[in-house]
Amino acid sequence: MKQERIIHGVVASVGTAIGKAVRTFDPLFVSFNFKLRPDQVRKEIERFRASVEKSREQLKRMQSELKRNSGPESSFLIDAHLLVLQDRLFVDRIIEKIESDYINAEWAIQQVSDDLFQAYDRLSDEYLRERRGDLDDIVRRLLHNLQSKPLPSFKKLPYEAILVGKLVPPSTLFGLRSKRIVGLATETGSPLSHTAIMARSLEIPAVVGAAELSEVSSGDLLIVDGERGVVIWAPSEETLAQYKNRDRDGKKLKKKSGAFASAPSVTEDSVQISLGANINFSEEVRSAVAHGCQFIGLYRTEFDFFRQGKQPDEESLVADYSLVLKSAKGAPLTFRTIDVGIDQKSWDGVNMNLGVRGLRFCLENKDLFKKQLRSVYRASVHGPTRLLLPFVSSVDDLDSAHAVIAEVQAELSARRQAYDPHVPIGVMIETPAAAQTCDLMASRVDFFCLGTNDLIQYYLVIDRSDQSVVHLYNPFHPAILRCLQQVYSLLRPTGKPVTVCGEMAADPPSAAVLLGLGFTSLSVSLPAYLRIKRLIRSVSMAQLKDLAAQILKMHKPKEVEEKVRATVYRK
Amino acid sequence: MKEREVVIGHRLGLHARAAARLVQLSSQYKSTIILFRSDTTKTVEADARSILSILLLSAGFGSKLSVRAEGIDEDQAVETICQYLTG
Numbered sequence: 189m190k191q192e193r194i195i196h197g198v199v200a201s202v203g204t205a206i207g208k209a210v211r212t213f214d215p216l217f218v219s220f221n222f223k224l225r226p227d228q229v230r231k232e233i234e235r236f237r238a239s240v241e242k243s244r245e246q247l248k249r250m251q252s253e254l255k256r257n258s259g260p261e262s263s264f265l266i267d268a269h270l271l272v273l274q275d276r277l278f279v280d281r282i283i284e285k286i287e288s289d290y291i292n293a294e295w296a297i298q299q300v301s302d303d304l305f306q307a308y309d310r311l312s313d314e315y316l317r318e319r320r321g322d323l324d325d326i327v328r329r330l331l332h333n334l335q336s337k338p339l340p341s342f343k344k345l346p347y348e349a350i351l352v353g354k355l356v357p358p359s360t361l362f363g364l365r366s367k368r369i370v371g372l373a374t375e376t377g378s379p380l381s382h383t384a385i386m387a388r389s390l391e392i393p394a395v396v397g398a399a400e401l402s403e404v405s406s407g408d409l410l411i412v413d414g415e416r417g418v419v420i421w422a423p424s425e426e427t428l429a430q431y432k433n434r435d436r437d438g439k440k441l442k443k444k445s446g447a448f449a450s451a452p453s454v455t456e457d458s459v460q461i462s463l464g465a466n467i468n469f470s471e472e473v474r475s476a477v478a479h480g481c482q483f484i485g486l487y488r489t490e491f492d493f494f495r496q497g498k499q500p501d502e503e504s505l506v507a508d509y510s511l512v513l514k515s516a517k518g519a520p521l522t523f524r525t526i527d528v529g530i531d532q533k534s535w536d537g538v539n540m541n542l543g544v545r546g547l548r549f550c551l552e553n554k555d556l557f558k559k560q561l562r563s564v565y566r567a568s569v570h571g572p573t574r575l576l577l578p579f580v581s582s583v584d585d586l587d588s589a590h591a592v593i594a595e596v597q598a599e600l601s602a603r604r605q606a607y608d609p610h611v612p613i614g615v616m617i618e619t620p621a622a623a624q625t626c627d628l629m630a631s632r633v634d635f636f637c638l639g640t641n642d643l644i645q646y647y648l649v650i651d652r653s654d655q656s657v658v659h660l661y662n663p664f665h666p667a668i669l670r671c672l673q674q675v676y677s678l679l680r681p682t683g684k685p686v687t688v689c690g691e692m693a694a695d696p697p698s699a700a701v702l703l704g705l706g707f708t709s710l711s712v713s714l715p716a717y718l719r720i721k722r723l724i725r726s727v728s729m730a731q732l733k734d735l736a737a738q739i740l741k742m743h744k745p746k747e748v749e750e751k752v753r754a755t756v757y758r759k
Numbered sequence: 760m761k762e763r764e765v766v767i768g769h770r771l772g773l774h775a776r777a778a779a780r781l782v783q784l785s786s787q788y789k790s791t792i793i794l795f796r797s798d799t800t801k802t803v804e805a806d807a808r809s810i811l812s813i814l815l816l817s818a819g820f821g822s823k824l825s826v827r828a829e830g831i832d833e834d835q836a837v838e839t840i841c842q843y844l845t846g
Contacts, residue, residue: 267779271810278811304811311817319775319814 197398200384205371212353221295342366371412449480464711485711509567546579618642630682640690704736768846772819790830
């Protein structure tokens with residue numbers, strides 16, 4: 189029995205999926221290894237024979253050309269290839285494999301050729317050992333020719349599949365689209381790759397850049413967790429049950445999502461809660477609108493900004509942002525300006541948690557910052573737009589940002605370009621400094637966003653990318669509860685609205701704490717949207733206020749968490 | 760059944776070109792033709808019509824092989840193939 193193993197990667201498309209690995213054979217060829225249903229075997233053998241036939245024709249043509257151009261000397265090499273194509277040790281064994289193991293031709297070719305390659309590697313004669321190159325050549329030709337015959341439909345796959353490979357080209361993902369493909373996991377790639385974009389638009393959970401996947405073989409059980417950015421290989425019964433539960437729950441919610449989308453997010457005692465969506469990529473806006481989201485509380489623009497691997501020009505940014513606003517169909521959309529830092533270590537691998545990130549980065553790269561601001565303002569004529577500044581740690585930061593915004597507005601006016609001059613400007617409260625001084629910033633901004641992920645890591649001094657301390661990360665720590673309570677009481681007299689958009693808002697127990705502490709506007713990632721809406725509709729505000737008062741007196745995170753869970757899940 | 764022992768006379772042994780020619784020759788006969796490596800500790804067997812199995816015999820110059828044929832044309836088959844192998 190294999191041990192459960194967690195393989196770390198990067199989230200490319202949100203959601204979770206459970207399925208068996210269907211592996212690509214070779215990154216050069218778009219081919220996958222998977223099981224067939226017994227009734228597909230005959231067709232698969234025909235498909236294999238057709239590729240053998242096609243390979244034979246190609247080699248014959250090549251041979252006659254060679255004979256014409258360079259004489260018979262080198263054509264014996266082709267003879268050897270042709271003879272492999274009629275070799276029972278090869279062809280017959282592949283057909284037997286397809287028949288006996290119910291596997292597709294690509295997988296059978298791989299198994300038979302692997303055996304032969306091993307036999308070659310054991311030979312002591314170096315010259316003969318080199319002949320494996322010929323076999324390799326034939327294998328590639330066969331695989332290539334199999335591509336011209338369409339892959340058997342994944343619709344008949346006897347299990348739900350997770351595509352696994354070094355890299356899966358976007359056209360493949362699209363070409364293979366089927367309800368049987370439930371997830372995607374790749375060894376390389378980034379959330380900015382076209383494959384990741386395709387996965388998002390097909391709403392297939394995906395994790396990329398998980399190098400250790402190279403050890404996974406076809407048929408292995410996997411869980412793709414596109415919320416944590418990990419792949420769980422050979423999950424234990426316990427883990428599996430946990431995810432299956434969540435999966436079932438998610439499907440149940442999805443079924444009801446039509447009715448749910450239009451249901452108001454109101455507590456049992458009639459307190460109205462604003463519930464919005466966080467998005468990382470422009471493609472998610474459509475889905476957010478379909479979920480019935482009232483607003484997009486956070487659009488993390490850096491992913492789309494660096495999508496092409498280089499900086500986009502202003503015109504294409506304006507076009508992108510206009511499209512995003514149009515697809516939001518009138519729902520207010522908050523553009524958070526570029527935040528490069530934690531969780532995006534792929535930029536250069538440097539831990540930027542305490543360095544130049546967020547607004548600091550933007551102020552140091554003023555041309556880039558101004559370009560993005562101009563684009564947001566120019567697009568703002570297409571729908572209600574809000575602008576959010578990340579990683580602010582002082583009123584000075586804020587004043588510098590305002591000066592840049594004023595410059596941008598003056599430039600646009602001078603260019604006679606249309607924009608909405610009243611775009612609300614907000615600040616992200618995610619540093620301890622901002623949490624302590626948010627009331628001092630209030631007169632300079634229109635709204636606030638509470639980013640709990642970073643706030644918790646800075647308050648508890650935990651680098652979330654450091655495996656040795658990550659277990660200490662805890663939203664139920666009394667320090668966090670006090671911090672949240674303080675922010676709430678500092679902001680309340682200012683009358684400036686605040687939305688919580690961190691992970692705390694996406695998990696029902698911690699979301700209940702936020703509601704109890706008085707926060708009535710939450711913004712969460714799409715997979716969490718329905719479960720948080722259900723939470724809101726099932727609790728009473730009076731009860732949560734009572735809960736908050738009780739947990740604020742507790743000493744230990746564990747006590748707090750147990751109390752909260754008991755209250756939220758007792759129903 | 761007919762069987763005879765030969766010593767490989769090709770300078771490079773049964774490499775790709777010789778193996779290919781051997782398969783072509785063997786395919787002209789109706790008999791089943793099998794080659795044995797008798798000079799190794801473990802007996803290795805190859806189908807004379809399978810180029811991959813012939814290559815895996817790894818029979819270099821001077822190595823000893825047994826050629827065994829069974830069928831209506833077994834005599835000619837063994838004769839021709841041994842002649843070819845001795846070079």
